[in-house]
Amino acid sequence: MSSTPHSVAVNSYNSNHAVYDQHRLSYSPKITEKFLIDLKLAKGSEGSLKTDTNKKILELASGTGKFTKLLTTYGWSDTLTVVEPSEGMIETFSKNFPHIEAKQGSSYDIPVPDQSYDVVIIAQGFHWFSDDRSLKEINRVLKPGGMFGCIWNFDAPSGAITIAPADPEVEIIYDDTHKNVKAAEVPQLVGSYFEAHPWAIATADFTYSYDVNVPQYRHGKWREALTKDKTYFRPISKENFYLFTTTIKHDDVPLYWGTRSYITKLNSEERAEYDSKLSALVDETVTENDKSIENDTVYLKKAVGTHTIVLEVNK
Numbered sequence: 403m404s405s406t407p408h409s410v411a412v413n414s415y416n417s418n419h420a421v422y423d424q425h426r427l428s429y430s431p432k433i434t435e436k437f438l439i440d441l442k443l444a445k446g447s448e449g450s451l452k453t454d455t456n457k458k459i460l461e462l463a464s465g466t467g468k469f470t471k472l473l474t475t476y477g478w479s480d481t482l483t484v485v486e487p488s489e490g491m492i493e494t495f496s497k498n499f500p501h502i503e504a505k506q507g508s509s510y511d512i513p514v515p516d517q518s519y520d521v522v523i524i525a526q527g528f529h530w531f532s533d534d535r536s537l538k539e540i541n542r543v544l545k546p547g548g549m550f551g552c553i554w555n556f557d558a559p560s561g562a563i564t565i566a567p568a569d570p571e572v573e574i575i576y577d578d579t580h581k582n583v584k585a586a587e588v589p590q591l592v593g594s595y596f597e598a599h600p601w602a603i604a605t606a607d608f609t610y611s612y613d614v615n616v617p618q619y620r621h622g623k624w625r626e627a628l629t630k631d632k633t634y635f636r637p638i639s640k641e642n643f644y645l646f647t648t649t650i651k652h653d654d655v656p657l658y659w660g661t662r663s664y665i666t667k668l669n670s671e672e673r674a675e676y677d678s679k680l681s682a683l684v685d686e687t688v689t690e691n692d693k694s695i696e697n698d699t700v701y702l703k704k705a706v707g708t709h710t711i712v713l714e715v716n717k
């Protein structure tokens with residue numbers, strides 16, 4: 403069983419942390435508020451959230467602090483601890499949050515005492531370490547009744563959105579409307595949302611062809627790990643999707659995709675080839691509906707999905 407973080411993760415995030423911080427997407431307040439309610443960290447409704455900042459949160463795999471930023475906006479400071487293995491990520495995190503100490507550590511050895519946190523949150527990271535040893539360690543640091551939540555942004559429909567039949571009804575939020583749907587309807591609804599933005603799907607498919615089989619959200623292995631064994635966590639109790647569009651500069655598309663670990667790994671020749679093929683693909687597939695020009699700069703409308711899951715610790 404693995405006991406150190408995946409080398410591709412740590413090596414690439416050690417080198418690309420500054421670009422990652424600038425070009426990776428953050429998380430929308432809309433789904434974040436729902437996530438905090440599901441994690442029993444807040445009450446109320448959208449836009450009038452009442453957070454309980456006495457609850458202690460451990461954010462694991464905090465990276466440069468994209469999700470930490472939201473937690474601080476909602477009022478957490480002294481009751482928030484962040485843990486991250488990559489020195490590079492910690493370097494940028496410390497610039498972003500000089501008042502928060504990032505503890506160096508990993509899911510295999512979380513540097514905090516037993517039963518010391520109400521909630522563990524992982525943003526865009528659990529797929530790197532969805533194994534028994536990490537689940538046991540996350541279970542160890544949670545208090546009885548504690549909650550575990552994961553949030554991911556995704557760029558295209560994939561196997562990871564397939565919901566096991568035993569899972570609960572899910573909520574899908576399209577820009578401004580909420581819709582409770584049966585789990586079985588999710589893949590089709592997510593698929594049709596993305597189909598309206600063909601360049602987003604084309605660039606995702608092209609980039610995935612470079613993936614050298616490092617653990618990724620879209621492979622869905624994390625769901626298998628959570629469903630096959632209930633020793634450490636009860637079944638997923640809440641699951642939500644948020645589908646929306648954001649704006650990205652046309653010329654920043656290679657930088658956006660370049661934050662992926664398996665693209666960071668390319669040598670300079672391979673990277674130049676990737677960037678030029680990617681840019682050509684954008685121009686071939688982008689529709690007028692997804693394109694706008696302001697002061698001579700071309701902007702693209704990019705479809706994004708966000709997925710959250712919440713589970714209660716089994717202890």
Ligand SMILES: C[S@@+](CC[C@H](N)C(=O)[O-])C[C@H]1O[C@@H](n2cnc3c(N)ncnc32)[C@H](O)[C@@H]1O
Binds near residue numbers: 464465467510525
């Ligand atoms: C895609 S980044 C996400 C960072 C940040 N949470 C965000 O939302 O931008 C994945 C993070 O997982 C971290 N990571 C990889 N393996 C880990 C492990 N076994 N334990 C804890 N963190 C790990 C990486 O160093 C990296 O910072």
